[in-house]
Amino acid sequence: MEEQKDYRMSFFKPTTEFSRINRNLVIVLILIWGICVFGFQILLRIMEKPTPEKTLITFEKVWDNVKSGNASSDEKVQFADCILSVLGKSTLAAKPEKRAVLNNALSWAVYDLMSGDSLRSNFIGEISAFEKQRAELTDLKDPAYVNAKAEIIQKTAPLLGLEEYSLKARLIPLELRSAGMEVLQTENKDKLHGIMSLYLTHNQSVLTDTVFLGFPFHYFYTAVFLLILFVALCWIYSFMIDRVHKRLGNFDKTKTANS
Amino acid sequence: MKKTIFYFLLFTTFLLEAANSAVKLEGGFKVGPAIIMIGMLVIFVVVGILNSAKDTSDYYAAGRSISRVGSGMAIASNWMSAASFLGMAALMYGSGYHGLAFVVGWTGGYVLLLILMAGQIRKYGKYTAPDFIGDRYYSTGLRIAAAIVTIIISLAYCVGQFGGIGLMFKWVMGMNFFWSTVIGSCVVLAYTMISGMLGVTKNMIIQYIIIIISFLIPLFILLFKFDYFWLLPPIGYGAAVSDVVNGIPAPAVSDMVNVIGHDFAILPSPEYAMPWDASTGQTFFQWMAIVFSLMLGTAGLPHVIQRFYIVPRARDARWSVVWGLFFICLLYWCSPIFSVFGKILSSNPEIGTLAPDAIVIYTAQLGNINPLIVGFLAAGAVSAAFSTVAGLLVAGSSAFSHDLYFKVFRPDSTPKQQMMMARIATVLMGVIVTVMSMMELALIAQLVALAFSFAAVTIFPLFLLGIWWSGSNKQGAIAGLTTGIIVTIVALTYFIAGKYGVALPAQEFISFWLGPWYFAWIGAPLAIFMNIIVSLMTEETPLEIRKFLVEKVHS
Numbered sequence: 001m002e003e004q005k006d007y008r009m010s011f012f013k014p015t016t017e018f019s020r021i022n023r024n025l026v027i028v029l030i031l032i033w034g035i036c037v038f039g040f041q042i043l044l045r046i047m048e049k050p051t052p053e054k055t056l057i058t059f060e061k062v063w064d065n066v067k068s069g070n071a072s073s074d075e076k077v078q079f080a081d082c083i084l085s086v087l088g089k090s091t092l093a094a095k096p097e098k099r100a101v102l103n104n105a106l107s108w109a110v111y112d113l114m115s116g117d118s119l120r121s122n123f124i125g126e127i128s129a130f131e132k133q134r135a136e137l138t139d140l141k142d143p144a145y146v147n148a149k150a151e152i153i154q155k156t157a158p159l160l161g162l163e164e165y166s167l168k169a170r171l172i173p174l175e176l177r178s179a180g181m182e183v184l185q186t187e188n189k190d191k192l193h194g195i196m197s198l199y200l201t202h203n204q205s206v207l208t209d210t211v212f213l214g215f216p217f218h219y220f221y222t223a224v225f226l227l228i229l230f231v232a233l234c235w236i237y238s239f240m241i242d243r244v245h246k247r248l249g250n251f252d253k254t255k256t257a258n259s
Numbered sequence: 260m261k262k263t264i265f266y267f268l269l270f271t272t273f274l275l276e277a278a279n280s281a282v283k284l285e286g287g288f289k290v291g292p293a294i295i296m297i298g299m300l301v302i303f304v305v306v307g308i309l310n311s312a313k314d315t316s317d318y319y320a321a322g323r324s325i326s327r328v329g330s331g332m333a334i335a336s337n338w339m340s341a342a343s344f345l346g347m348a349a350l351m352y353g354s355g356y357h358g359l360a361f362v363v364g365w366t367g368g369y370v371l372l373l374i375l376m377a378g379q380i381r382k383y384g385k386y387t388a389p390d391f392i393g394d395r396y397y398s399t400g401l402r403i404a405a406a407i408v409t410i411i412i413s414l415a416y417c418v419g420q421f422g423g424i425g426l427m428f429k430w431v432m433g434m435n436f437f438w439s440t441v442i443g444s445c446v447v448l449a450y451t452m453i454s455g456m457l458g459v460t461k462n463m464i465i466q467y468i469i470i471i472i473s474f475l476i477p478l479f480i481l482l483f484k485f486d487y488f489w490l491l492p493p494i495g496y497g498a499a500v501s502d503v504v505n506g507i508p509a510p511a512v513s514d515m516v517n518v519i520g521h522d523f524a525i526l527p528s529p530e531y532a533m534p535w536d537a538s539t540g541q542t543f544f545q546w547m548a549i550v551f552s553l554m555l556g557t558a559g560l561p562h563v564i565q566r567f568y569i570v571p572r573a574r575d576a577r578w579s580v581v582w583g584l585f586f587i588c589l590l591y592w593c594s595p596i597f598s599v600f601g602k603i604l605s606s607n608p609e610i611g612t613l614a615p616d617a618i619v620i621y622t623a624q625l626g627n628i629n630p631l632i633v634g635f636l637a638a639g640a641v642s643a644a645f646s647t648v649a650g651l652l653v654a655g656s657s658a659f660s661h662d663l664y665f666k667v668f669r670p671d672s673t674p675k676q677q678m679m680m681a682r683i684a685t686v687l688m689g690v691i692v693t694v695m696s697m698m699e700l701a702l703i704a705q706l707v708a709l710a711f712s713f714a715a716v717t718i719f720p721l722f723l724l725g726i727w728w729s730g731s732n733k734q735g736a737i738a739g740l741t742t743g744i745i746v747t748i749v750a751l752t753y754f755i756a757g758k759y760g761v762a763l764p765a766q767e768f769i770s771f772w773l774g775p776w777y778f779a780w781i782g783a784p785l786a787i788f789m790n791i792i793v794s795l796m797t798e799e800t801p802l803e804i805r806k807f808l809v810e811k812v813h814s
Contacts, residue, residue: 006802006805007729007802007805007806007808007809007810008729008730008805009728009729009805009808009809009813010727010728010729010730011727011728014813015809015813016809016813016814018813018814019813019814022813025374026374026375029370029374030371030374033367033370033371037363037367037550038547038550038551041534041543041546041547041550044534045534045543048534053527053529084526085526085527087608088525088526088528088606089526089528089530089538090525090528090602090605090606091353091355091528091530091531091538091539140519140520140609141519141520165509166508166509167508167509167522167524167525167526168526170509170607171607171608174607174608174609175608198537198538199530199538201537202529202530202533202536203533203534203535203536204529204533208532208533208534211501212497213494213497214488214494214495214496214497214498214499214500214501215497215500215501216500216501216504216532216533218534219356219359219497219500219532220497222356222359222362222363223359223362223592223595224493224494224592226363226366226367227362227363227366227588227591227592228588230366230367230369230370230584230588231581231584231585231588233370233374234369234370234373234374234580234581234584235581237373237374237577238373238577238578238580238581241378241574241577242574245574250814
């Protein structure tokens with residue numbers, strides 16, 4: 001009663017029946033909101049484990065031999081295949097320095113898989129010409145460019161055991177670099193394993209691997225469900241407050257009070 | 260009749276001809292989309308003139324006559340800026356799951372806004388955020404400080420929007436960034452000055468409709484075209500997300516191609532959907548801090564708070580938030596679709612590096628959608644930026660003319676003089692924003708996130724404590740506001756130093772923990788803490804304010 005006279009109020013010490021009900025409702029809704037938003041992400045964090053893609057496991061199997069120069073042809077094919085898997089990732093587009101390392105690795109593997117010095121030297125010339133053609137290109141449908149690309153695919157795809165129409169085969173002409181093709185440069189060797197690990201390891205758990213309505217579950221939860229929850233919480237609050245006002249006989253006269 | 264059919268056929272032929280010019284990804288004047296955009300801008304100006312403000316009540320608070328659904332649409336339109344329309348998809352395209360922090364942060368904040376503030380703000384019955392702060396904390400100094408903070412937030416937010424306008428004008432008109440920004444600012448200024456909040460609010464309702472339709476049509480088409488469940492896009496794209504994670508082999512879908520002829524195919528890319536993937540360079544902490552900061556910022560943005568003054572009653576203020584959030588979510592549920600299709604359609608390196616902020620437009624183009632629909636999409640993006648800029652300019656100019664000029668410097672000024680000052684302030688702000696946006700400081704969504712963090716450490720604590728604790732007094736408010744401003748200055752100083760390669764003490768540590776997009780995670784709690792401590796140590800809030808809070812605001 002004393003507080004009522006002094007008009008001291010706080011969220012935790014409501015002064016009217018309405019503000020007491022309102023406070024309780026706010027606490028319940030804030031708790032639901034906080035647990036659903038932050039609690040789920042914390043759970044996701046606790047459950048996740050860095051999980052390598054199959055490609056990384058293959059890469060690690062052949063990497064030591066490739067690095068030491070003792071890789072067999074099969075191992076080089078697997079190595080090139082792994083590099084193409086990362087080069088196909090569009091997140092790499094904004095990282096030209098990492099792409100350059102991978103380009104060198106792929107170019108070297110393809111070059112090394114070719115037999116015969118003349119074939120190799122012709123190939124370097126061919127790639128160099130293609131690079132020049134690409135730099136000056138104005139129309140991606142230019143027949144000369146399309147033919148040159150197809151020729152490179154025809155030559156390289158069988159070397160890497162790829163079907164000509166596969167996605168990886170189509171990447172090859174765009175990712176080969178003529179400069180420094182003959183060797184896998186030492187500084188690139190040092191960086192390669194780190195880049196492969198970075199792009200081929202992901203935080204996964206049962207929450208990310210379960211598919212719900214076509215989505216990875218955690219993605220559905222965050223991108224779809226949370227938004228539904230927010231609208232529902234707002235609706236519930238407005239509905240409940242209207243009911244409380246009705247029950248307490250409050251008449252909302254804001255407009256007349258302030259205009 | 261024959262004449263009508265003739266003109267109709269002539270116009271259709273012209274539009275189809277014009278549409279062909281929109282196929283290029285970059286550059287060049289695109290006739291069809293240009294006609295759509297110019298037509299839309301003309302409508303905005305006409306609606307503004309038809310609903311021009313007659314007095315200060317019209318200018319600041321739309322005569323307090325807007326309905327709940329209308330106000331909800333206006334909230335949504337005011338909210339859905341270039342950052343929502345273009346920026347969110349850009350963030351998800353570039354950093355996958357990390358981008359969802361913006362989706363959650365920008366929607367979840369409305370729950371706080373509603374249950375902690377909306378009704379109470381309306382019951383308090385002021386015109387602007389500085390008005391509330393000056394009155395509640397019985398301080399002219401705080402009113403001035405809040406007005407300046409409001410103007411700075413409006414400016415920072417506007418700069419991001421002008422970036423979006425510049426991008427779209429550049430795409431449609433083939434103009435350079437400079438001229439597209441200049442033209443955009445002239446149009447926004449024209450109708451904001453003529454109409455004030457009433458015209459702006461009416462425009463916002465129209466703009467919301469344009470925004471949502473232009474955003475959804477290409478999505479239905481993309482989902483249908485590439486064989487996903489298209490009837491309910493927010494659910495239908497789930498399979499596309501899983502397809503990006505697991506990869507789509509080329510031969511299985513050889514009849515589906517993008518505009519260049521590349522297969523609708525992608526190598527397995529789990530980094531797109533997996534949480535805080537290392538390859539994106541983002542961490543769990545940053546995700547949480549961004550969500551938290553954006554949520555508090557949402558509840559502290561002056562131009563959002565100001566929207567609650569335009570409805571007749573507190574009940575309408577509450578329901579307008581519900582409607583507003585629903586209308587916002589319609590777009591936010593669908594925004595990731597552009598990023599996921601963008602990923603697949605641009606996966607071939609031949610496409611090259613696309614400007615992330617324009618990925619929404621590029622995705623529609625790459626999906627070989629009719630160029631006129633792409634043009635309409637670009638018009639929607641401009642509409643989104645315009646609606647937000649207009650609301651921000653009203654909030655900023657109101658802070659200047661009402662909170663500074665009328666309440667502080669010239670209390671005896673006539674309504675006519677105040678209107679004149681509001682219009683002068685609008686022009687001034689427009690000029691400043693145009694100049695600042697030409698500097699191209701950061702991604703659209705990042706610039707906007709900066710404004711959110713600033714609002715979260717300055718305005719939010721003042722409103723939260725001002726409404727919910729009668730003990731929060733002038734001295735506490737000054738301490739809290741000062742703390743918030745100091746945190747902001749530290750965060751920005753380290754960010755700018757880092758950007759220009761200057762190493763300050765503990766550069767790496769501060770840059771990570773006080774990032775410019777999320778420094779409110781610590782700044783806001785600190786500001787609240789300081790406000791409470793200083794309030795407890797100093798003289799109590801005057802009785803009449805405590806009485807008003809109990810009897811009018813919380814009754």
